[in-house]
Amino acid sequence: MMRRFFAPLLAVGLLAGVAAHAEDTLSPLRFQSAGTFGSIDLAAAQRGFAVYQGVCASCHGMDALHYRDLQALGLTPAQVAGIAASVKLSDGSAATPDSRFKEPAAMSMSGAVPPDLSSIVAQRAGGTDYIYRFLTGFGPAPAGVTLLPGSNYNAAFPGGQVFMPAVLHDDAVTYADGTKATTAQEAADVAEFLTWSADPNLSARHAVGLRAVIFFVFLAIVAMLTKRRIWRQEG
Amino acid sequence: MQTEAKQGWLASRMPGMSCLCAMLRERRAPGASWLAVLPALLGVLLAVLLASGAVLSVYYNPRQAYASLQGIAHEVRGGWLVLSYHQIGASLAFALLYLKLFHTVLVRGYRAPAEFGWMLWVKLLAVLLLTGWLGFVLDGGAGGYWSLFNATGAAMTLSGFPGAVAMWFFGGPVGGATLARLLVFHVLLAFCAVGIILMARAATRRAQAVPQGRLVAFWPVYAAQYFAALSVLALVFAVLLGFAPHWGLGAQNAIPASTMVVPVSISYPWYLTPVAGLAGVFSGVAGHIWAVIAAVAVLYALPWLDRSGGAPPGRFYMVLTWLLGLDVLALGLVTAFPMGSGLPELLTFWFFFHFLVLTPLVTMMEAA
Numbered sequence: 001m002m003r004r005f006f007a008p009l010l011a012v013g014l015l016a017g018v019a020a021h022a023e024d025t026l027s028p029l030r031f032q033s034a035g036t037f038g039s040i041d042l043a044a045a046q047r048g049f050a051v052y053q054g055v056c057a058s059c060h061g062m063d064a065l066h067y068r069d070l071q072a073l074g075l076t077p078a079q080v081a082g083i084a085a086s087v088k089l090s091d092g093s094a095a096t097p098d099s100r101f102k103e104p105a106a107m108s109m110s111g112a113v114p115p116d117l118s119s120i121v122a123q124r125a126g127g128t129d130y131i132y133r134f135l136t137g138f139g140p141a142p143a144g145v146t147l148l149p150g151s152n153y154n155a156a157f158p159g160g161q162v163f164m165p166a167v168l169h170d171d172a173v174t175y176a177d178g179t180k181a182t183t184a185q186e187a188a189d190v191a192e193f194l195t196w197s198a199d200p201n202l203s204a205r206h207a208v209g210l211r212a213v214i215f216f217v218f219l220a221i222v223a224m225l226t227k228r229r230i231w232r233q234e235g
Numbered sequence: 236m237q238t239e240a241k242q243g244w245l246a247s248r249m250p251g252m253s254c255l256c257a258m259l260r261e262r263r264a265p266g267a268s269w270l271a272v273l274p275a276l277l278g279v280l281l282a283v284l285l286a287s288g289a290v291l292s293v294y295y296n297p298r299q300a301y302a303s304l305q306g307i308a309h310e311v312r313g314g315w316l317v318l319s320y321h322q323i324g325a326s327l328a329f330a331l332l333y334l335k336l337f338h339t340v341l342v343r344g345y346r347a348p349a350e351f352g353w354m355l356w357v358k359l360l361a362v363l364l365l366t367g368w369l370g371f372v373l374d375g376g377a378g379g380y381w382s383l384f385n386a387t388g389a390a391m392t393l394s395g396f397p398g399a400v401a402m403w404f405f406g407g408p409v410g411g412a413t414l415a416r417l418l419v420f421h422v423l424l425a426f427c428a429v430g431i432i433l434m435a436r437a438a439t440r441r442a443q444a445v446p447q448g449r450l451v452a453f454w455p456v457y458a459a460q461y462f463a464a465l466s467v468l469a470l471v472f473a474v475l476l477g478f479a480p481h482w483g484l485g486a487q488n489a490i491p492a493s494t495m496v497v498p499v500s501i502s503y504p505w506y507l508t509p510v511a512g513l514a515g516v517f518s519g520v521a522g523h524i525w526a527v528i529a530a531v532a533v534l535y536a537l538p539w540l541d542r543s544g545g546a547p548p549g550r551f552y553m554v555l556t557w558l559l560g561l562d563v564l565a566l567g568l569v570t571a572f573p574m575g576s577g578l579p580e581l582l583t584f585w586f587f588f589h590f591l592v593l594t595p596l597v598t599m600m601e602a603a
Contacts, residue, residue, distance in 0.1 A: 036478050064305045118305065122481075122489040201308075201315045208316075209477010216470035223463040230459045234265070234451055 026184050031128050033195045037210065039203035040196045042074045047175050048193025049073065051186045053083075054173040056117065059164075061103045064118035065197055068097040072200060110150035112163035121191075121198035128195045130156065135187035138166035262450035263457065272464040273335045274436045279465065280328040281429050287320040288425065297414035300375025301491040316476075323475045325367060326483060327468070329506035332360060333563075336534075341556045343541065343548050349442035350538035355435035357534045362428050364510055364527075369421040371504055373414060376488030378501045383417075384409050385501075389521050397521070485571075500573060509563045512570030516583040526583075533590040540590055542599040549601035559589045 025032070025044075032041035049070060052062070067084040071077060080097050087095040087102050095102060107114065121127045137156035141147055151161040168183045175181050196202070246253035294311055296303035307314035336356060339345055345353035372379040387408050390401035406416050451457070475482055481489075483505030487498060503511045513530055514523035533540070566582040569575075 063302075064309050069309070116491075119489055123486055125486055205315070205319075205477055205480065209473060212473035213470065213477060216466060216473050220463070220466040220470050223459070223466040227459040227463040230455055231265075234456050 026182075026188060029129075029132065029184075029188065031132075031188070031192055031195065033128060033192060033202060037206055039206060040073075041192050043177065044189045044192040045073050045196045046075065046193075047177065047179060047185075048189035048191070048196075050173050050175065051168075051190040052117070052193055055167050055186075056190065057102065057104060059104055059107060059114040060117045062101045062118045062197060063103065063116055065101045066098055067095060067101070069200070073196065109163040109165075110148075114164065117194055117197070119198045121195045123198075128191050131191040131194055132187050135168055135190065136184060259453055262446075262452055264446035265449065265451045265456065267457070267460075269460070269464060270335075270338055272461055273331055273338075274432065274439070275461055276464060276468050277328060277331050277335070278429075278432055278436075279468070280324050280331065281425070281432060283320055283324040284328065285425060285429070287317045287324060288422070290317045291321060292418070292422065295373075295418070297373070297418050298411055300373060300414050302375075304374060319476050319480045321370075322480065322484065323472055325370060326475070326504070326506065327472065329363065329367065332356075332363060333506075336360060337556075337560050340537070340559070341548070341553065343543070343552075344439075345538050346541060346543075346545075347538065349439060352435055352438035352442055353538060354535055355431055355438055357531060359428060359431045359435060360534070361531045362424050362431060364507070366421055366424040366428060367504070368507060369417050369424070371488065371507065372417060373421060374488045375414070375492050377490040377492050377496070377498055378485065378487040378503065380409070380492030380494075381498055382501050382503070383413065386523075387413070389523060393521055502571065505567060505571065508567035508570040512566040512579045513583050513586065515570070516579050530586065533587060537590065537594070540594045542595050543602040546598075546602040549597075552597050552601060555589065555593055555597060559586070562586055562589070 025041075032038060032044070052060075067080055067087075070080050070083065075083075077097070084095040084097050084099060087099075089095050089099065089102055090105075104114075115123075121131060124130045126133070133156035134154065137154040139153060139155065141153035141160075145153065145160065147153060147161055151163050152165055153160060154162045154164075168186045170183055171181050172183075172186055173181055179185060199205070246256065291307065294303060294307050294314065304318070307318055309315075311317075339353060339356065368382070372383045387405045390398075390405055391408055393401050404420070406413060485502040485504065487502045488504075501511075510527055510530070514526045517523060517526040562582050562585045566579065566586070569578045569582065
């Protein structure tokens with residue numbers, strides 16, 4: 001009975017395990033960070049940082065992050081120092097690993113202010129998936145939709161009109177690891193990066209949680225059995 | 236022998252100590268229900284809240300609430316865990332308190348001589364609701380800011396004595412120093428809650444009939460039950476901690492408060508939604524505040540609204556109480572996911588109707 005129940009589960013688990021190692025995570029789209037036991041895909045998040053730095057940083061700040069935090073994505077201290085040194089802060093000096101991410105100059109596009117992206121994944125219903133759909137949702141407005149001046153059509157944005165322009169396109173960045181920079185790839189990578197920044201401890205949380213749950217399941221079973229035994233003797 | 240000598244030494248020098256020791260050594264009737272464990276679990280959760288709150292208060296900066304919490308989650312070693320302990324501890328404490336109150340109403344555990352204990356449990360509800368709301372506000376998130384903005388706005392229109400109390404509490408309309416002030420109340424009320432829960436437990440136990448027949452010692456019979464209950468609570472805690480740390484808290488308060496952007500509607504943590512829904516039905520100057528006070532007051536008055544004397548609860552009363560539980564649940568749901576107008580009004584009406592009309596009528600009928 002038990003085996004009959006667990007065998008299909010095991011098979012599904014193995015299949016999922018295989019899928020997690022497949023190269024193509026775009027069709028169908030899946031994020032390694034998603035799901036109960038998800039963890040941050042460090043390679044994708046590194047690429048996502050490149051997209052942020054190359055494309056988004058001119059408009060959006062990420063004030064919760066320091067350059068040194070990038071070491072958590074697997075960059076070496078030397079690489080981080082190199083990235084920081086290439087950033088010119090508003091007072092003209094070069095950033096150091098201990099600097100916070102550079103704040104872009106204050107701007108507004110037809111009155112809309114680019115939000116800080118540090119925790120954007122936690123702030124939007126749909127999280128990572130929404131960010132991906134938002135970044136790939138730009139396109140020509142369908143017939144019958146008149147856009148406000150300065151706004152762009154975006155299928156994922158509530159109301160369909162957003163003042164952020166479509167900024168991602170094929171080869172908007174060049175990836176150091178040789179991955180082909182398609183629009184969808186860039187959007188997925190930056191979404192994974194933003195997932196990490198909103199919850200830098202996601203992987204650790206799931207690992208700690210799993211261990212704690214296993215421990216307390218056993219403790220609860222033992223405690224229940226003990227209680228029943230004592231109560232049968234004394235109760 | 237050794238430890239008893241020590242206890243005697245302490246008891247003869249510190250009044251109250253013998254009382255504490257007696258509580259643990261006291262012999263009880265065997266076979267108490269699992270629900271009798273709730274107050275102890277609630278006490279454990281309050282201890283978790285105080286301990287995690289003590290850590291948070293070291294790093295929290297009320298003048299930059301949002302940024303300092305982000306710092307706790309990102310910079311402080313283990314800060315994200317402590318923050319989660321606090322959030323989940325609060326969620327579970329409310330869950331257990333709601334369960335405790337519901338069960339007491341269901342079995343009419345509020346009747347004399349337990350009415351004093353019941354009043355303490357209702358006070359605990361009032362204090363925890365206020366503490367929980369203050370915690371929500373202290374996040375520095377968009378929802379909390381606008382909730383506070385509305386509350387102070389309403390409070391400042393009060394005059395006379397209520398106005399003076401409101402002024403003393405909020406110190407005026409929301410400003411840079413408001414959260415620093417509210418932090419003090421948040422902590423103060425949390426300590427009050429600990430005191431109330433100890434008193435409520437003692438009063439509830441005193442009100443129970445003196446056990447007759449064969450008695451058992453706390454150790455090991457009840458110790459085993461408490462430990463089993465505690466490990467199940469820890470399991471639920473661990474599941475939330477690892478896999479649903481923000482369950483029921485909503486995404487809105489993750490957005491930093493902005494004085495420029497007014498949210499269409501404020502989303503509250505799940506444990507405040509029934510109260511928020513009830514308050515939202517009443518408009519006008521301080522309608523919200525009076526609505527909440529009235530809701531707590533009818534609970535407080537329950538021992539006198541019940542006209543049954545000593546008769547055991549009848550079937551009809553039980554059904555009505557389950558209906559009340561569903562009513563409160565639904566009130567929370569329609570507040571969290573607004574749908575169809577008129578529903579919150581109907582559910583709020585039923586809440587007061589249940590206590591002010593149905594309870595006296597039905598209990599009188601069933602006792603006759």
